[in-house]
Structure formats: C-alpha cells, structure tokens
Amino acid sequence: MLSRVSNSLYWMSRNIERAENTARLISVRLIGSIEHKENHWDELISISGANEDFEKRYDKYDARSVMDFMSFSSDNPNSILNCVKLAREDARAIREIIPQELWEMMNSFYWEVKQYKYENWTVDSIDDFYQMIIRQSALFQGMVEATLSFDEAYLFIKMAKFIERAEKTSRILNIYYYRSEDPEHNDPSLYRHWFAVLQSVSGHEAYLKKHHPFITGERVIEFLLFDEAFPRSINYCLEQVYNVFQELENGKIEHYSEDLHQLIGEMRLDFKTMSVIDVITEDIHQFLQRFQSNCSQLGRLINKTYYLGEVGV
Amino acid sequence: MFKTYETKSFFDEMLQEREKPRAHYQTLYNRLSTLPEDELQARHEAAQQNFLRQGITFTVYNDDQGAERTIPFDFVPNIIPKDEWLQLEKGLIQRVKALNLFLDDVYNDQQILKDGLIPRELVVTCKYFYPQVTKIKVPRRNHIFMAGIDLIKDENGEFRVLEDNLRNPSGLSYVFQNRYVMRHVFPDFLQDYNVVSLENQFTHIHDALSSIAPNNITMPNIVLLTPGVYNSAYFDHSFIAQQLGIELVEGRDLLVRDRIVYMKTTRGLKRVDVIYRRIDDEFLDPLEFRPDSMLGVAGLLDAYRAGNVTISNGIGNGVADDKAIYHYVPNMIRYYLGEDPIIRNVETYFLRDEEQRKYVLENLDQLVVKQTDGSGGYNLLIGPHATEQEREDYRVQIEKNPSNYIAQPMVTLSRMPVFRGEEFSGCHIDVRAFVFNGEHPHVFPGGLTRVALKEGSLVVNSSQGGGCKDTWVMTD
Known part of the structure; x- marks a missing residue:
C-alpha cells in the first residue's frame, strides 16, 4: 500500500x-x-x-x-x-x-x-x-x-482509532483528577464528578455493571486505566494497538520495526506490572504524562516504520 | 409537456417535427408524455442529489468556502440506433489509427512532412511538439491509449468530428455515473429499451494498458498518476483507478532510481511499469519540462527513454490534436491508410493563409473563431452571438498573430429536449466518444453526451454551464 x-x-x-x-x-x-x-x-x-x-x-x-x-x-x-x-x-x-x-x-x-x-x-x-x-x-x-477487507488498510484505521482513544482517556483523567483533589469537594459532588468522568468516555454503564453504584476516584481510575474489557480503557486500547501491530508484521520482528516493537512493549509493561495504588502513589499526573509522551513517540515511530512521513506535502 | 416544444430549424435528436418523435424515441416519448410533471420534478431532484451524495463534484476555483458543484444531469437520454453506431465505430477507429500513425511518424522519420502533406512549419512550431521525445521506442508504437473524440451532428443529422482530444481526455467516469443514476432513479426508462451495457468495459481498458507494458512483461504494475485531490477532474482519476484496480498515485508517491520508477509503499519501494498519467506533459518531469512543476517526478523521462516504463497517453500528443492540425486529419487518413474518411470534419479556415483570413475577417459575424491551442471552451468567438465590440477586439487579436487562430462556419449543433420543470426545451448537444487502443482498438459504447444548458448556448463544457445526459447505444 x-x-x-x-x-x-x-x-x-x-x-x-x-x-x-x-x-x-x-x-x-x-x-x-x-x-x-x-x-x-x-x-x-x-x-x-x-x-x-x-x-x-x-x-x-x-x-x-x-x-x-x-x-x-x-x-x-x-x-x-x-x-x-x-x-x-x-x-x-x-x-x-x-x-x-x-x-x-x-x-x-x-x-x-x-x-x-x-x-x-x-x-x-x-x-x-x-x-x-x-x-x-x-x-x-x-x-x-x-x-x-481485513487487510493493511483496515489495520491502519484500527491502530489510529485506539491510539487516539487511549490518549483521550488519559487526557480526560489527567485534567479531571485535578478537580477531585480540590479540598472543597464534598462527597456528593465527588460522586457526581467521577460519574461524569465515566460518562465522558461512555463508561458509566459498564462501570455500574462491574462495581455497582459505588463510585470512588480510585476505582474509576482503575477502571479507566486497567480494565481488560472496556473499549475505552487505556489498557484495552493498548492491547488492541499491540494486536494490530502483530497482525501487520505477522508476529515477526524485523530490523525496521524493532524500535516500534520495543516501545509498545514498554508501554504495555507499565499496565501489566503496576496497580492503581502504585499509580496514585507514584503521582498519577506523572504517570499519565509519561503515557502521553509515549503516545507521541508511538506516532513518530509509526511514521518512521511505515514511511508515513516520507511523502512530502 | 411536449406541446410547446419546437424543433425550429435545428436537427432534433428526438423529434422529427412538433409532437412527432423519431422511431427509436417513440417509446420514451410515450412514457415521458404520461408521467405527471411533479413526479418528473421529484425524480429530477433525486438525480442531482445522488451526484452530491456520491461526491461527484468539481471544485469551484476562487472560492475559499470550499464550494463544490455537481454537473447538472438531464434525464432525457441520447439514444443512438445500432446501425448508426456501428458506422460511427468504424469511423472512430479509422481516425484514431491514422492519428496514432501520424504521431509515430512526426516523432520519428517525419515522412508525412517530407512528402509535403502537412506544412513542416505548422508541426515544429506547435506549442505541443516536444523534440525531447523524438526517436523514443514506444511499446507497440502506441501513442494514444485513450482518445476522446468530440462529435456533433450537423443540420442534416450527419455526425462530424469537432475536435480530437489525445492528451488527457476526461469525462469517462461521468458516463458511468450517468448510467448509475439512470438505473436508480429512472429504471423504467431503461427497461423499455435494449441498451449496450457498460459493465465489462474496464476489462478492455485494463487489457489495453497491460498490452503496452515495457518489454512485454505479463503482470505489469500499472498506476494512474493524478495531480491530486484539488484537480477538477480528480473524481475521474479516482473512479478509473478504482474500477481498474490500480493504484492512484501523485507525483510525490513516485521516485526514479537508476532509470527505474518506483512507488513509495509502507513496505519500501515497489517498481512501476505503466503510468497512465493524467497530468499534462509540461508538468511530468521538472528536469525536462517546467522546472517549477510540483506535480511531476524528477527523472521520469529518463526512465521512459531507457524503456523501463510506459507513459500513456504518449508525450507530445498535443501536436496531433491541435486545432490547426485538425484540418489535415482527413489527409492523414488517406495518406496512412489509403482510405476515405468515414466521419467528416467540420470545414476549417486557416487565418495564417491570407486569402482565407480575408474571408474570415469579412464574415466574422457568421463564423466561430478558435485559438489553435485553446481548450475548455474558453476564449472563443461565436460570431453571430457576439457584440460588435467583441468582434472588433477579436479582429485586433487575429491580426496580431493570425496563425494562432482558425475559424469554422457556425455549425448548428443538433438539439434535444431538456427537462425544465413545466416543459421541455431544446438544447444543443455534443458527444465525446472514447477510443481505447491496446492490442486492438476498442470503441467505448456511447460516450459522454454534453448539453449546453444555457438558453441558446452552443458551449457544452462543464466549466461554462454545461450539463450531461446518459448515452444509449441500442442493441437491436
């Protein structure tokens, strides 16, 4: 192509x-x-x-x-x-x-x-x-x-969608977390706040099914970062990006795709090894900002690996 | 709705005279006469909407709001009886064969110039004659893969060639879209007739392109080279590429290395064998033509010269569809094929010839004057419709540079009915026929009927308010 x-x-x-x-x-x-x-x-x-x-x-x-x-x-x-x-x-x-x-x-x-x-x-x-x-x-x-057809064109569309999604969930969480740190928040307003965060990524219903109407910041963060089944959790999106990459490369690692492979691996590792407690202890903003800068790097490496930037405008 | 329709002094495709349709239009005439006006109106609008939804639009230049227009479609088809078409086919093949032989000749031995049939000066001073491509070995000596021949009918109903287009004739996609809309919005009209289908045409076209691959390779990588999405014919390019199953590329997708053309893919470089180009000669290769071209590929001509890639239509074809050379096409047919032309030209006067110029300048109010290198219906003088001042301005231009102009008698193009809401009115039409040339020449059944929608206008070009109609070739 x-x-x-x-x-x-x-x-x-x-x-x-x-x-x-x-x-x-x-x-x-x-x-x-x-x-x-x-x-x-x-x-x-x-x-x-x-x-x-x-x-x-x-x-x-x-x-x-x-x-x-x-x-x-x-x-x-x-x-x-x-x-x-x-x-x-x-x-x-x-x-x-x-x-x-x-x-x-x-x-x-x-x-x-x-x-x-x-x-x-x-x-x-x-x-x-x-x-x-x-x-x-x-x-x-x-x-x-x-x-x-489930060919290269389809895979590029899919990869782009999940990168965009993961990045957006991360940005939403990052900004909305600031407000939950506001000491003036009381319990009902916090509840409402986190519920709105879930709604913003269409996740309130999936969350309720899983956790029932017990909404806490920690659980929402866990859900949006780590959930394995919700289509807008960062973990889920990242797995999809990884799968697409495997499909594109037929599961092989070539010289030209090595850097991309490594970066996706590192990004997944964070989500496989860390828990929500680790993230909050580390400082969630730092965690999310690292993720976002990795996303930018991911975009650059995709450009480089598939020559997307090679075509002048 | 035909009650007020007058054929006047024109040849009318549909009606012999008032309320008397020609035999092959009788069925359609009956149907149109029975359908209520508001239903026709609704279907007419549905047809226009169809074009917009499919994005079959051309960009209106000088409009930063991104205005896009569709080409108006009229649902009364141009119907051509079988026998008339078969005769036309023969004439078109004959003409394109001769034109191809002419191109091969002027870029090689120039025998026709040596024999004095065409003034040498006329050829070598032509703006589109490119000495850069002389003596290049063109596969199958095929310079014209696709020709668009514009045909009109004169007042006696005889087909004549108005213009040859041997560079980048556009409009093929509209032929298919017209049929598509007809099938969807006016299926009842079509069902009444047995019409040659367009379904398998792209097989012929693909075969033609494959057959001109360099070194007779069997599965050539064919691409269509477009100036890009902002070109007014972009839809044409994209549609043809899709139907042929070939890659649509821009100049920036290609590069030349060691005299071989490659395209840039997600998996590295891939060799290109045949380029069906839809960009003009002077933009093809900045190293050989216009150095400021952003559309072309540096080194392309060198790869062409080395015989590593086919560029089609050939480079320098403009010398054969020039309006001055047009006059000599009947001679070419006699010279190269030893046959009489089957389809006649429209009479042409040369303004470089003093006697003819004198005649033309004295009769400007009865003639159509064209620039020899003009196209798209721009800057022509339609004597009978022009004002005194316009004719005077043109006279000055002609006297400055007479060889730049030709004149033709005012041919009253045939007319046919166009839907106008409450009634049908008569508008002038022409037909662009397409001829494909590979191993054998092949005439596309029908072609693009263009209609001058402005009241009384003779200019059918879409840039000048023209519209289009479906064209039916009957099978019985």
Missing part, C-alpha cells in the same frame, strides 16, 4: 475518533450543567491542550465560547468541524481504496456538519448536534467493520 494512502487512512480514523470524543465530552458537560451550576468549562479546553489558542480569541471560559471553539471554530485545528472536514478530505484522497458506501457516508457526514447553522446555535438545540456526531462516528466504525 502507498505510504500516502496509509497516512490518509491513519488520519481519517484519528479525526473521526477525535470528533466523537470531543462531542461526547461537551455533551456530558452540557447536560450536567443544567442541574448543577458549576462552571469549569476551562477544563474542556485544558483536555485538548489549547488554552493559549483559546485565550487569544475569547475573553472568558464561558459555556458558549468553549462550545463554539471546540465545535465550530475554523481557527481550532481540533474543532469538530475541522476534524470532520479533514477526515473527509483524507477519505476523498483515498476514495478508490475505501468502499464506496464508506466514502458516501463520510461525504454526507461532512455536508451535514457543514450545513449546521453554527452562527446562531442555541444551548437548547446544540446537544442534537453532538448526538449526531456520535451517531455518525458509530456509523463509520460499523461500516469499517462491515465493508472493509
């Missing part, structure tokens, strides 16, 4: 996943703020690491500004609108590679997002927009599973 093609597959997949994660994150916050007038909208910007960009354009971190920036701003490369646009552009550049149905879905998705009246949206109706994004992303995942 052409390196340029795998590069497009990779970024198409990451951008769809990113759009979905952002939509869910905002939606959960939006619904939560109806009942509880807490205001920590800046957290959402911190999760995407865009405070500087945001502050250049807006005076304060109010709901409307944050939603506008994260959903529609053309200045924000990670806004939902931009993610969908980029994903569709990548899909278009490889439309002869992906199934026609998948391309048409991506194309319709783009037009739906683009035609949304984002100059005069209202808080009452905006959640429909986020739900639409989440649904379309699910449709994308479903179509990938149902129409793509």
Whole structure:
C-alpha cells in the first residue's frame, strides 16, 4: 500500500475518533450543567491542550465560547468541524481504496456538519448536534467493520482509532483528577464528578455493571486505566494497538520495526506490572504524562516504520 | 409537456417535427408524455442529489468556502440506433489509427512532412511538439491509449468530428455515473429499451494498458498518476483507478532510481511499469519540462527513454490534436491508410493563409473563431452571438498573430429536449466518444453526451454551464 494512502487512512480514523470524543465530552458537560451550576468549562479546553489558542480569541471560559471553539471554530485545528472536514478530505484522497458506501457516508457526514447553522446555535438545540456526531462516528466504525477487507488498510484505521482513544482517556483523567483533589469537594459532588468522568468516555454503564453504584476516584481510575474489557480503557486500547501491530508484521520482528516493537512493549509493561495504588502513589499526573509522551513517540515511530512521513506535502 | 416544444430549424435528436418523435424515441416519448410533471420534478431532484451524495463534484476555483458543484444531469437520454453506431465505430477507429500513425511518424522519420502533406512549419512550431521525445521506442508504437473524440451532428443529422482530444481526455467516469443514476432513479426508462451495457468495459481498458507494458512483461504494475485531490477532474482519476484496480498515485508517491520508477509503499519501494498519467506533459518531469512543476517526478523521462516504463497517453500528443492540425486529419487518413474518411470534419479556415483570413475577417459575424491551442471552451468567438465590440477586439487579436487562430462556419449543433420543470426545451448537444487502443482498438459504447444548458448556448463544457445526459447505444 502507498505510504500516502496509509497516512490518509491513519488520519481519517484519528479525526473521526477525535470528533466523537470531543462531542461526547461537551455533551456530558452540557447536560450536567443544567442541574448543577458549576462552571469549569476551562477544563474542556485544558483536555485538548489549547488554552493559549483559546485565550487569544475569547475573553472568558464561558459555556458558549468553549462550545463554539471546540465545535465550530475554523481557527481550532481540533474543532469538530475541522476534524470532520479533514477526515473527509483524507477519505476523498483515498476514495478508490475505501468502499464506496464508506466514502458516501463520510461525504454526507461532512455536508451535514457543514450545513449546521453554527452562527446562531442555541444551548437548547446544540446537544442534537453532538448526538449526531456520535451517531455518525458509530456509523463509520460499523461500516469499517462491515465493508472493509481485513487487510493493511483496515489495520491502519484500527491502530489510529485506539491510539487516539487511549490518549483521550488519559487526557480526560489527567485534567479531571485535578478537580477531585480540590479540598472543597464534598462527597456528593465527588460522586457526581467521577460519574461524569465515566460518562465522558461512555463508561458509566459498564462501570455500574462491574462495581455497582459505588463510585470512588480510585476505582474509576482503575477502571479507566486497567480494565481488560472496556473499549475505552487505556489498557484495552493498548492491547488492541499491540494486536494490530502483530497482525501487520505477522508476529515477526524485523530490523525496521524493532524500535516500534520495543516501545509498545514498554508501554504495555507499565499496565501489566503496576496497580492503581502504585499509580496514585507514584503521582498519577506523572504517570499519565509519561503515557502521553509515549503516545507521541508511538506516532513518530509509526511514521518512521511505515514511511508515513516520507511523502512530502 | 411536449406541446410547446419546437424543433425550429435545428436537427432534433428526438423529434422529427412538433409532437412527432423519431422511431427509436417513440417509446420514451410515450412514457415521458404520461408521467405527471411533479413526479418528473421529484425524480429530477433525486438525480442531482445522488451526484452530491456520491461526491461527484468539481471544485469551484476562487472560492475559499470550499464550494463544490455537481454537473447538472438531464434525464432525457441520447439514444443512438445500432446501425448508426456501428458506422460511427468504424469511423472512430479509422481516425484514431491514422492519428496514432501520424504521431509515430512526426516523432520519428517525419515522412508525412517530407512528402509535403502537412506544412513542416505548422508541426515544429506547435506549442505541443516536444523534440525531447523524438526517436523514443514506444511499446507497440502506441501513442494514444485513450482518445476522446468530440462529435456533433450537423443540420442534416450527419455526425462530424469537432475536435480530437489525445492528451488527457476526461469525462469517462461521468458516463458511468450517468448510467448509475439512470438505473436508480429512472429504471423504467431503461427497461423499455435494449441498451449496450457498460459493465465489462474496464476489462478492455485494463487489457489495453497491460498490452503496452515495457518489454512485454505479463503482470505489469500499472498506476494512474493524478495531480491530486484539488484537480477538477480528480473524481475521474479516482473512479478509473478504482474500477481498474490500480493504484492512484501523485507525483510525490513516485521516485526514479537508476532509470527505474518506483512507488513509495509502507513496505519500501515497489517498481512501476505503466503510468497512465493524467497530468499534462509540461508538468511530468521538472528536469525536462517546467522546472517549477510540483506535480511531476524528477527523472521520469529518463526512465521512459531507457524503456523501463510506459507513459500513456504518449508525450507530445498535443501536436496531433491541435486545432490547426485538425484540418489535415482527413489527409492523414488517406495518406496512412489509403482510405476515405468515414466521419467528416467540420470545414476549417486557416487565418495564417491570407486569402482565407480575408474571408474570415469579412464574415466574422457568421463564423466561430478558435485559438489553435485553446481548450475548455474558453476564449472563443461565436460570431453571430457576439457584440460588435467583441468582434472588433477579436479582429485586433487575429491580426496580431493570425496563425494562432482558425475559424469554422457556425455549425448548428443538433438539439434535444431538456427537462425544465413545466416543459421541455431544446438544447444543443455534443458527444465525446472514447477510443481505447491496446492490442486492438476498442470503441467505448456511447460516450459522454454534453448539453449546453444555457438558453441558446452552443458551449457544452462543464466549466461554462454545461450539463450531461446518459448515452444509449441500442442493441437491436
């Protein structure tokens, strides 16, 4: 497969996943703020690491500004609108590679997002927009599973999705953990806080099944870091990345893939050997930041191993 | 809905005269006459929507909002009876054969110039004549893998060649999309007729490309080279690559090492044997043509010269589809094949010839004047429709550089009905026929019918408000 093609597959997949994660994150916050007038909208910007960009354009971190920036701003490369646009552009550049149905879905998705009246949206109706994004992303995942041959193209899409997901779960946990450390938190508000964290990665139901309605910070962290079955826990995502890599390389380690193999091994080791107590004792922020910088390194090594960066723009 | 439809003085594809359809249109005419207007309207809109959903759009340049337009589709098909088509096929094959022999000749011995059939000066001063590619051994001496021949019908209903396109003719994908939409939105129309199917066409096209691989290798790695996603014909490129099951590459995906072309894959370099290129000659290789080209591949021509890769259509084909050379194609057919041309040209005047120029300048209000190297329907003068001032401006241009222009009598292109909501109205059409040349020449059944949607307009190009129609070749 052409390196340029795998590069497009990779970024198409990451951008769809990113759009979905952002939509869910905002939606959960939006619904939560109806009942509880807490205001920590800046957290959402911190999760995407865009405070500087945001502050250049807006005076304060109010709901409307944050939603506008994260959903529609053309200045924000990670806004939902931009993610969908980029994903569709990548899909278009490889439309002869992906199934026609998948391309048409991506194309319709783009037009739906683009035609949304984002100059005069209202808080009452905006959640429909986020739900639409989440649904379309699910449709994308479903179509990938149902129409793509399980070959290299499929594997690149899958790898990109799980890297994006793992990184997002890590960022959410990192920022939201700060607030749980706030001494002003009382028990009910902490409970609500952790419940919202679970919702932000669509994990509340899976968590309740496993732990029943006993929600503590420690257990939520354990669930989101180590759970072996929940599709957005970092451990699960990492195992998927490892499996994809094994598939791509037919289980062999060649000279060119050695560095990538080693890094994935090291990242897995943390999750195999450490417990949630270890993580909290070590300092969870440090742990997560190490994980995130490993993710960046992972991206670089994938580029290098499969020549994704070799094609000039 | 045909009550108000007038054929006027034009040849009409569908109607002999008012409310009297030609025999092969009778069935369709009956159906169209019985369907309620609002149903036709709804299906018409569904058809346009279909194109947008499938992303069969071209980018509107100079619009940073990313505006994309679809080419308007009209559901009244252009139907060609079997016998008429068979005759046309013969004529197209004859013409492309002669043009290919001409290209092989001018880039090798130039016998036709020595024999004085075509003025040497006309060939060697042509902007698209590339001495860089003389004497290159082209596999099978095949310069034209794919030709797009634009045909019109004159006022007597006789097919004529308006233009040859031997460089990068586009539009093939639209032929398939038109049929696709027809099948989905107007299946009842199709069911009434026995129409040659397009299903297996790509087998022929793939065979043609394989047959021109260098050194007769059997399973060549064929790629389609595109300028990229921002090119207005990108959909065409992507569709053809997908249907042929070949890799769609950009210049940056390729590199040349030791006179061999490779593509960059996730597993390293892979050798390329045949390049069906859809970028223009001057952008192919910055070392040989335009040094500022970002689309091409450095060293490509060198690999071509070494016989390690086929580039198709051949380089320098523009010398054969030049509007001035066009005049000589009937002569070429006689010269190379010893046959009379089956499809006639449209009469052409040369403005470099003093006598003809005098005639043209005196009759500007009745003629169409074209630049010899122009394309896409830009910058042509349609005498009868132009204003006094426009004709005057053109006259100045012509006098400055007469050999840059040709003139043709105003051929009144045939018309056919186009759906306009409450009624059908007559619009001018032309047909781009596609000829593929590998081991044997093969004419694609039908082709792309383009229609000038602007009231009274003669320009069918999509960049100038043209639309398209499905083209049916009947099997009985």
